[in-house]
Amino acid sequence: MGKIVLVSSPKGGSGKSVLARHLLVSARQADIEAIGIDFDSQCTFDKWSRRRDITRQMFPDFVKAPVEQARLQDWRAGLRVAKASPFAVIDTPPSVEDHLAAVSQLAEAADIIVVPAVCTQDDIDSVAPWVEALKKRQQKLVIVLNRANRRTTSFARMRGRLVKIADVCPVEIPQLEDVHVPSSKGLTLLDYTKSRGQEPFEEVWAYIRRQVRI
Numbered sequence: 773m774g775k776i777v778l779v780s781s782p783k784g785g786s787g788k789s790v791l792a793r794h795l796l797v798s799a800r801q802a803d804i805e806a807i808g809i810d811f812d813s814q815c816t817f818d819k820w821s822r823r824r825d826i827t828r829q830m831f832p833d834f835v836k837a838p839v840e841q842a843r844l845q846d847w848r849a850g851l852r853v854a855k856a857s858p859f860a861v862i863d864t865p866p867s868v869e870d871h872l873a874a875v876s877q878l879a880e881a882a883d884i885i886v887v888p889a890v891c892t893q894d895d896i897d898s899v900a901p902w903v904e905a906l907k908k909r910q911q912k913l914v915i916v917l918n919r920a921n922r923r924t925t926s927f928a929r930m931r932g933r934l935v936k937i938a939d940v941c942p943v944e945i946p947q948l949e950d951v952h953v954p955s956s957k958g959l960t961l962l963d964y965t966k967s968r969g970q971e972p973f974e975e976v977w978a979y980i981r982r983q984v985r986i
């Protein structure tokens with residue numbers, strides 16, 4: 773059976789698409805025939821993958837990272853594609869409330885739901901009810917803290933609040949000014965041999981991989 777990771781958060785700009793593409797590249801670098809599914813009508817994940825295809829024509833050493841577009845109105849079709857792959861990373865739009873039925877079905881089919889969250893009160897206000905709803909359905913979920921700054925007191929405070937409501941990934945993704953730079957070529961920080969911010973993405977992948985046993 774293939775494994776499905778659903779990246780979902782009702783909060784816009786929390787890092788869903790950034791995390792989705794780093795997880796997809798991690799899986800591919802580990803020789804897993806992974807696929808990305810993009811349920812966001814903005815197609816951020818899909819467009820990134822198309823740019824990657826173009827880059828790969830010149831530099832084929834970068835691992836392939838295919839992404840299929842899907843529609844929440846037709847979630848079954850997207851889920852079928854995900855299930856046909858040994859490993860699928862699903863990116864979703866922030867508007868969970870507008871598509872609650874579809875996102876809930878995807879969540880049910882997923883082996884783990886990854887909820888990226890920035891350590892601010894606004895993010896917690898938005899994320900906490902979603903996490904509680906998923907918990908009621910006894911779904912396996914993990915919060916991944918993003919844009920984290922360990923030196924601030926608010927980080928520890930917000931992290932503490934989230935730990936009380938759900939599992940929090942032991943590794944957080946720090947604030948990385950350059951995280952968007954490789955994206956213009958369809959790449960990620962993981963495509964470079966040495967780049968700041970690579971390690972946390974590798975560690976988050978290692979953690980999620982262990983959770984879904986792949």
Ligand SMILES: Nc1ncnc2c1ncn2[C@@H]1O[C@H](COP(=O)(O)OP(=O)(O)OP(=O)(O)O)[C@@H](O)[C@H]1O
Pocket residue numbers: 783784785786787788789790791812816864865866918919920945946947948949950951952
């Ligand atoms: N760790 C980080 N450090 C710095 N910038 C980040 C980090 N993670 C994400 N960003 C930036 O924040 C913005 C939002 O990230 P991203 O698109 O991944 O969020 P999203 O949750 O997919 O947004 P949406 O809900 O609109 O789909 C992007 O410009 C991205 O480059």
Ligand SMILES: [Mg+2]
Pocket residue numbers: 788789790812816863864865
């Ligand atoms: Mg997105």
